[in-house]
Amino acid sequence: MAENLDTEQIKDWRSIITLIIFVLTNIVVLFPFHIPFYIPRWLHNAVLDGLAALRIIRRREIPPKNNGKPSLLVRLNLPLNFVTAPLIADLFLLAILAIGRQEVHDGTVGADGISPIDILVFFLTLAYIAISIDASGLIRYLAFKVLQKGDGVGHRLFFYLYTFFFALGSFIGNDPIILSGTAFLAYMTRVSSNIVHPRAWIHSQFAVANIASAILVSSNPTNLVLAGAFNIKFLVYTVNMIVPVVVTAIVVFPFLLYIIFADESLIPRKPGANPPVNPNIPHARGGAEEEEEEGVNEENGTLLSLEEIMNPFLDKGGAAFGAIIMAATLITILAINAASNSGHDRPVFWVTLPAAFVMLCWDLGTGWIHRHETRRIAAVGRQQHEAVKAEREHRKSLRNSPEQNAQENIENRQPRTTDFFSKSLKITSQPDAIKITMDTRPSRDCDETSLPAPILGEKEPFPEVQSPSSVSKASGELDVTTQLEKAQSYVTNGIDSERRAGRGQEDSNQPTTLVSLCENAYVWLQETFPTVTVVLSHLPFPLVPFALAMFVLVQALVTKGWVPVFAYGWDHWVEKTGTVGAVGGMGFLSAILCNFAGTNIGTTILLSRVVQAWQEIHNVSGIPISDRTFWATVYSMALGVNFGAFSTAFSASLAGLLWRDILARKYIRVGSIEFARVNLPIIAIAMAVGCTVLIGEVYIMRKETPYDA
Known part of the structure; x- marks a missing residue:
C-alpha cells in the first residue's frame, strides 16, 4: 500500500475530476432530483406500440381528436438519487479512464480487509430474518404489551417504549424497529387527544433505534465495514462499544423527557379493539382500508388505526420460530468469530445465508398451508374495497345535484357530538381482556357554552369499532354472505371475476401481456405467501x-491520492491533540460526514480507508501509533457513524429515508428543517456523552504501547 501514499498525483487532472465527481455525487445523494429530457413523440409511440405488439405491455390509449393536437415531444424524467448518482459517477470515471479494472475489483470484491459483497450478503440475509420476525407481528404485539404497562401515565409509557426500542434494537438492528415502531407510534399518537404533535415519540424512537444499533456488529452495515477493515472480532467490538452506548442511552433519556420534549402536550396517554387481522394480506381490512387511504372518513380511519394498536395481529408460530432462528444465528456467529484466529477466517454469511434460507422455507410452508384462508380474506377484502370505491364515486356524482346539496345543508345544521369531543383512552390490564374507557371532553376548537347541558362532562363507553363487513352493510353495500360466496368462487376458480368486471369495457378487450401476467402473478403471491412478499418488499x-x-468511488480516491492527503491531515491533528483529540475529532467528523458523504455507509467506507492510510503512514515512517489512540479513533468512528443517522439530514442513513417515508404514509410530514432542528440537540448530547465515556474507557483499558495490527 506504500505506493498509494504518494500525494503528488492529486495534481493530475483525472484526480481533480475524481474528487469533484465524489463531492457532486454526495450532494445529489443529499438533495435528489429529476433531470427532464425530451424525445420525439413518434419515437415514443413507436416504442410503446412495438412493446404492445410483442405482448409485453398493454396497448396505449389514443386520446380523442377533440382534445387538440398533442405536442411533438414527450417529456421523460431521469431520477438522480442515492441509487443512480453513484452508478452514473462510476460510469463517468470509467469513461474518462480515471478508474479502471483494479478500482472496480477492489471496490466490489474487496481489498484491505473490506469485502463489500460479503458484507452485503451477510446484512441482507440477516435482515430477512429480522424483517420476517417483524412481519409476524411480534414487534407490534410487544409494543402493545408495553402500552399496557404504561397504565395511563405518560412519562412511564415514554420510558417503557424507550427501553423497549433500545433493547430490541440492540439485537435485531434499527430497520425492523423503524418499520414497525414508526407506524405504531404514528397510530398511537394520532388517536391520543392530548398529543398535540408526535414529535417527542417519533424522534426519540428514531434516535434510540440508531443508538442501540451500535452495540452489535450485525445490527448495522456500518459496523460490518468497520469490523472487516480493522480485523475486529465481533465479541471484542461489542465489549468495547456496549458501555459507551448504554451510558449514552441512559443519559439521553432524561434530556429527552425533561429538557428537549419538556412540554406536557408532547408526552401524553394512549389508545383500544376488534378481531386481529394479518396486515400482510392485501386488502385484509376491506372497505375501511380504502376509506383510510383516501382520507374520506377521518373518524373511521382513526378507529382503524386504534384497532391495529389495541388488538395487533400476531403469528405466534412465525414469531417464535423467527426468534429462535435469530438467536441461534447470532450466537453461532459470535462463537465462530470468537474462536477464529483473526475473526474473519470464514465469511460470516456462511452462517446467515443458511439461516435465512430456513426462515424462507418456514414462511413459504406456512403460507402454503394457510393459503385458502389468506385467499378468502383477501377476496372478501377486495370486494369491500371496491364497494367503498364505487359508493364514493356514486356520492361524488350526486354531490352537485340540487337535492343533494339541500340535504347536506340540512345535515350540516344538525349538531354532531363527534365533532365536539376529543377522545382520551385509558387502558388497564385484566386477566383475560383489556378494559377500555373513553373520556369525552369538549375539544380545544369547541365553545363549551354552545353545547347542550346534558352533554357536557358526559362519559360513555368506547364505541364499538365496526368491522369492514359492518361498515359495508351500513353503507348499503354487498352483504357478507354475497361477499363470501364470491370469495369462495375466487378461491376455487383462481379468478377474481369482480376485479375483472370492474376494469371497464376498454380494459376487458386488452389482450394478455407480460405485464398483466406479472401483475396477476404478484397478486397471487401476495395472497398465497403474504409474509414472504412483504418481507422481500421491505428488504433494503x-x-x-x-x-x-460508493466502495468504487472511495477506492478511486485512494488510488488518485486523495485518501492519503486526508490521512496526513488526520495524522497532524492527532499529533497535536492526542487521544482526546482523536476521539473528539473522529466523532465529530464521522457524525457530520454522514450528512455529506453518501449516508453513514459512505462515511464509514471513506473514513475506514483514511484510517488504513494513516496506519500505513506510520508503518512507513517507523513511528508507531499508540494502542490507546488507534482504538480510540476506531471506536469513536463507530459511535459517530451510528449516531450520525439522527443528525441534520434524512439522507444521513438509509434508515432515515425509510423513517420519513413511513411517516408520510401515515399522514405525518416531517420537514428537513424540523428534522435538523429537533435532532441537533439530541446528537450533540449523545455524541458528547458517548465520546466522554469512550475516552475514560480507553484510558482504563488501553495503554500507550505501540499498536500491533
Missing part, C-alpha cells in the same frame, strides 16, 4: 448498488 435491496458504487 437499493443498498446493494449504492454500497458497491
Whole structure:
C-alpha cells in the first residue's frame, strides 16, 4: 500500500475530476432530483406500440381528436438519487479512464480487509430474518404489551417504549424497529387527544433505534465495514462499544423527557379493539382500508388505526420460530468469530445465508398451508374495497345535484357530538381482556357554552369499532354472505371475476401481456405467501448498488491520492491533540460526514480507508501509533457513524429515508428543517456523552504501547 501514499498525483487532472465527481455525487445523494429530457413523440409511440405488439405491455390509449393536437415531444424524467448518482459517477470515471479494472475489483470484491459483497450478503440475509420476525407481528404485539404497562401515565409509557426500542434494537438492528415502531407510534399518537404533535415519540424512537444499533456488529452495515477493515472480532467490538452506548442511552433519556420534549402536550396517554387481522394480506381490512387511504372518513380511519394498536395481529408460530432462528444465528456467529484466529477466517454469511434460507422455507410452508384462508380474506377484502370505491364515486356524482346539496345543508345544521369531543383512552390490564374507557371532553376548537347541558362532562363507553363487513352493510353495500360466496368462487376458480368486471369495457378487450401476467402473478403471491412478499418488499435491496458504487468511488480516491492527503491531515491533528483529540475529532467528523458523504455507509467506507492510510503512514515512517489512540479513533468512528443517522439530514442513513417515508404514509410530514432542528440537540448530547465515556474507557483499558495490527 506504500505506493498509494504518494500525494503528488492529486495534481493530475483525472484526480481533480475524481474528487469533484465524489463531492457532486454526495450532494445529489443529499438533495435528489429529476433531470427532464425530451424525445420525439413518434419515437415514443413507436416504442410503446412495438412493446404492445410483442405482448409485453398493454396497448396505449389514443386520446380523442377533440382534445387538440398533442405536442411533438414527450417529456421523460431521469431520477438522480442515492441509487443512480453513484452508478452514473462510476460510469463517468470509467469513461474518462480515471478508474479502471483494479478500482472496480477492489471496490466490489474487496481489498484491505473490506469485502463489500460479503458484507452485503451477510446484512441482507440477516435482515430477512429480522424483517420476517417483524412481519409476524411480534414487534407490534410487544409494543402493545408495553402500552399496557404504561397504565395511563405518560412519562412511564415514554420510558417503557424507550427501553423497549433500545433493547430490541440492540439485537435485531434499527430497520425492523423503524418499520414497525414508526407506524405504531404514528397510530398511537394520532388517536391520543392530548398529543398535540408526535414529535417527542417519533424522534426519540428514531434516535434510540440508531443508538442501540451500535452495540452489535450485525445490527448495522456500518459496523460490518468497520469490523472487516480493522480485523475486529465481533465479541471484542461489542465489549468495547456496549458501555459507551448504554451510558449514552441512559443519559439521553432524561434530556429527552425533561429538557428537549419538556412540554406536557408532547408526552401524553394512549389508545383500544376488534378481531386481529394479518396486515400482510392485501386488502385484509376491506372497505375501511380504502376509506383510510383516501382520507374520506377521518373518524373511521382513526378507529382503524386504534384497532391495529389495541388488538395487533400476531403469528405466534412465525414469531417464535423467527426468534429462535435469530438467536441461534447470532450466537453461532459470535462463537465462530470468537474462536477464529483473526475473526474473519470464514465469511460470516456462511452462517446467515443458511439461516435465512430456513426462515424462507418456514414462511413459504406456512403460507402454503394457510393459503385458502389468506385467499378468502383477501377476496372478501377486495370486494369491500371496491364497494367503498364505487359508493364514493356514486356520492361524488350526486354531490352537485340540487337535492343533494339541500340535504347536506340540512345535515350540516344538525349538531354532531363527534365533532365536539376529543377522545382520551385509558387502558388497564385484566386477566383475560383489556378494559377500555373513553373520556369525552369538549375539544380545544369547541365553545363549551354552545353545547347542550346534558352533554357536557358526559362519559360513555368506547364505541364499538365496526368491522369492514359492518361498515359495508351500513353503507348499503354487498352483504357478507354475497361477499363470501364470491370469495369462495375466487378461491376455487383462481379468478377474481369482480376485479375483472370492474376494469371497464376498454380494459376487458386488452389482450394478455407480460405485464398483466406479472401483475396477476404478484397478486397471487401476495395472497398465497403474504409474509414472504412483504418481507422481500421491505428488504433494503437499493443498498446493494449504492454500497458497491460508493466502495468504487472511495477506492478511486485512494488510488488518485486523495485518501492519503486526508490521512496526513488526520495524522497532524492527532499529533497535536492526542487521544482526546482523536476521539473528539473522529466523532465529530464521522457524525457530520454522514450528512455529506453518501449516508453513514459512505462515511464509514471513506473514513475506514483514511484510517488504513494513516496506519500505513506510520508503518512507513517507523513511528508507531499508540494502542490507546488507534482504538480510540476506531471506536469513536463507530459511535459517530451510528449516531450520525439522527443528525441534520434524512439522507444521513438509509434508515432515515425509510423513517420519513413511513411517516408520510401515515399522514405525518416531517420537514428537513424540523428534522435538523429537533435532532441537533439530541446528537450533540449523545455524541458528547458517548465520546466522554469512550475516552475514560480507553484510558482504563488501553495503554500507550505501540499498536500491533
